Amino acid sequence: MAKIEKIKYLIIGNSAGGIGAAEAIRTLDKTGAISIISDEPYPVYSRPLIAEHLSERRPLKKMLFRPPDFYEKNHIQTILGKKVVKLDFPKHTVELENGQTLGWEKLLLATGGSPILPPMAGIELQGVFTFTRLDDARAIDQFLAEHRRKVRTVVIGGGLIGVSVAEALVKRDVETTIIEMKDRVLNVILDEEASALKEKILKKAGVEVITGHTVEKITSYLPGEATGVSLDDGQTLPCEMVIIAIGVRPRTELVTGTEIKVNRGIVVDRHMATSRPDVYACGDVAEAYDFVYGENRLTPIWPNAYSGGRVAGLNMAGILAEYPGGTAMNSIKYFGTNIVSAGIVAPPDDRYEVISSRDDSIYRKIVLKDGLIVGMVFSGDIEKSGIIYNLMKDRINVGTFKQVLVADDFGLSSLPEEIWRQRLAWLPSTAGSPVTAVEQAEEILVGE
Numbered sequence: 047m048a049k050i051e052k053i054k055y056l057i058i059g060n061s062a063g064g065i066g067a068a069e070a071i072r073t074l075d076k077t078g079a080i081s082i083i084s085d086e087p088y089p090v091y092s093r094p095l096i097a098e099h100l101s102e103r104r105p106l107k108k109m110l111f112r113p114p115d116f117y118e119k120n121h122i123q124t125i126l127g128k129k130v131v132k133l134d135f136p137k138h139t140v141e142l143e144n145g146q147t148l149g150w151e152k153l154l155l156a157t158g159g160s161p162i163l164p165p166m167a168g169i170e171l172q173g174v175f176t177f178t179r180l181d182d183a184r185a186i187d188q189f190l191a192e193h194r195r196k197v198r199t200v201v202i203g204g205g206l207i208g209v210s211v212a213e214a215l216v217k218r219d220v221e222t223t224i225i226e227m228k229d230r231v232l233n234v235i236l237d238e239e240a241s242a243l244k245e246k247i248l249k250k251a252g253v254e255v256i257t258g259h260t261v262e263k264i265t266s267y268l269p270g271e272a273t274g275v276s277l278d279d280g281q282t283l284p285c286e287m288v289i290i291a292i293g294v295r296p297r298t299e300l301v302t303g304t305e306i307k308v309n310r311g312i313v314v315d316r317h318m319a320t321s322r323p324d325v326y327a328c329g330d331v332a333e334a335y336d337f338v339y340g341e342n343r344l345t346p347i348w349p350n351a352y353s354g355g356r357v358a359g360l361n362m363a364g365i366l367a368e369y370p371g372g373t374a375m376n377s378i379k380y381f382g383t384n385i386v387s388a389g390i391v392a393p394p395d396d397r398y399e400v401i402s403s404r405d406d407s408i409y410r411k412i413v414l415k416d417g418l419i420v421g422m423v424f425s426g427d428i429e430k431s432g433i434i435y436n437l438m439k440d441r442i443n444v445g446t447f448k449q450v451l452v453a454d455d456f457g458l459s460s461l462p463e464e465i466w467r468q469r470l471a472w473l474p475s476t477a478g479s480p481v482t483a484v485e486q487a488e489e490i491l492v493g494e
């Protein structure tokens with residue numbers, strides 16, 4: 047058998063994690079061969095922007111996370127539109143769906159997540175979609191174009207993805223209902239107060255919200271086409287389109303049954319190394335260190351995927367770099383209202399302390415444990431949330447000045463002098479005007 051040549055760095059996944067790794071590798075190794083494989087056929091794009099692709103037809107070229115010549119300039123070979131179907135760790139090879147076999151010296155699994163599909167009658171019908179990829183947004187767009195009648199949509203799930211797609215659809219003048227099983231929308235990332243505010247905003251924008259119920263089946267009186275849904279209380283809702291948005295799970299199928307340790311995601315150490323030598327993982331597929339909980343957890347957001355990817359890349363290229371940890375942090379702007387949340391937003395018991403302030407349109411909440419910030423929700427006025435997030439990330443004890451953190455006039459100068467001096471040093475280019483969490487997130491999401 048012919049000897050298979052080994053690619054020095056092989057990356058599965060052409061998104062935040064994979065690109066973070068490739069960029070970090072190139073800072074240390076300018077020439078070692080890098081190949082990136084993805085079953086999506088596109089250059090790297092900002093996944094969160096698929097909502098804007100649907101709502102306002104934002105073209106792919108305005109969704110790109112890196113310029114079109116990125117791969118060429120960095121000498122990165124891409125194998126796009128091809129799926130990896132098998133890994134062989136002892137042989138250091140991967141097999142693609144077309145039968146091609148590639149060898150590797152170091153492998154990165156940056157395979158992200160895939161939408162959870164409930165075992166529900168009617169899921170195979172025409173008009174039923176998920177919403178995690180550009181191709182999903184394109185398929186929904188095409189469905190809307192093909193339907194001359196007004197389309198009514200039921201979105202199953204009121205989490206981040208469900209609310210994103212609902213907003214996009216309402217902007218396209220599509221009648222939209224969200225069905226959320228729990229008692230409030232965005233219940234994982236927001237506390238009760240911010241969820242209620244969000245629900246009010248959604249309803250004002252014309253989205254119908256039904257909480258405390260689930261869809262039992264998708265119904266059809268036309269051959270092969272979705273024409274409605276039935277809920278668990280027997281209620282039926284007519285609709286032409288159904289979007290399933292009940293969650294995303296780590297895409298671990300390539301390592302199922304192998305010796306790679308998987309818990310909810312692929313378990314990695316602080317160097318983003320898996321339990322198998324020469325194999326790394328990052329992003330939504332990985333269970334990496336969460337600095338709020340002090341343990342490994344899934345923290346499926348773009349900035350964590352990118353920074354975990356960078357750490358993986360540095361280690362793959364031979365530097366012992368450590369992942370500082372991430373946490374679940376979301377910065378969302380729906381229907382004109384900004385909300386930033388991070389860490390533990392609804393404390394489970396009285397070992398936690400909550401400090402908050404609110405008026406009609408502004409809500410600020412900080413969750414503390416032993417003087418450290420472990421969670422935050424800012425809604426309406428999020429300008430200073432970046433400072434709070436960084437105090438949380440850097441594990442600064444705020445016990446002696448916690449009350450100022452939610453004050454209307456809070457700013458860097460409200461902090462004890464030694465701390466604000468440190469912060470200013472950390473943000474040299476923005477001294478006096480701290481970068482907000484949203485600006486940071488946008489910078490990361492939209493890229494260069």
Ligand SMILES: Cc1cc2nc3c(=O)[nH]c(=O)nc-3n(C[C@H](O)[C@H](O)[C@H](O)COP(=O)(O)OP(=O)(O)OC[C@H]3O[C@@H](n4cnc5c(N)ncnc54)[C@H](O)[C@@H]3O)c2cc1C
Binds near residue numbers: 128329
């Ligand atoms: C609608 C939506 C809105 C979001 N909004 C936000 C937001 O506002 N802020 C935020 O921080 N995050 C947001 N996220 C989450 C964010 O997009 C993810 O955390 C991020 O994309 C994870 O990056 P990743 O590199 O781990 O994986 P992914 O982006 O999931 O990419 C993995 C890639 O690997 C490919 N792949 C997987 N398996 C194989 C295989 N076997 N062979 C070949 N290719 C394979 C996949 O097709 C995919 O292209 C949002 C996500 C969605 C879907």
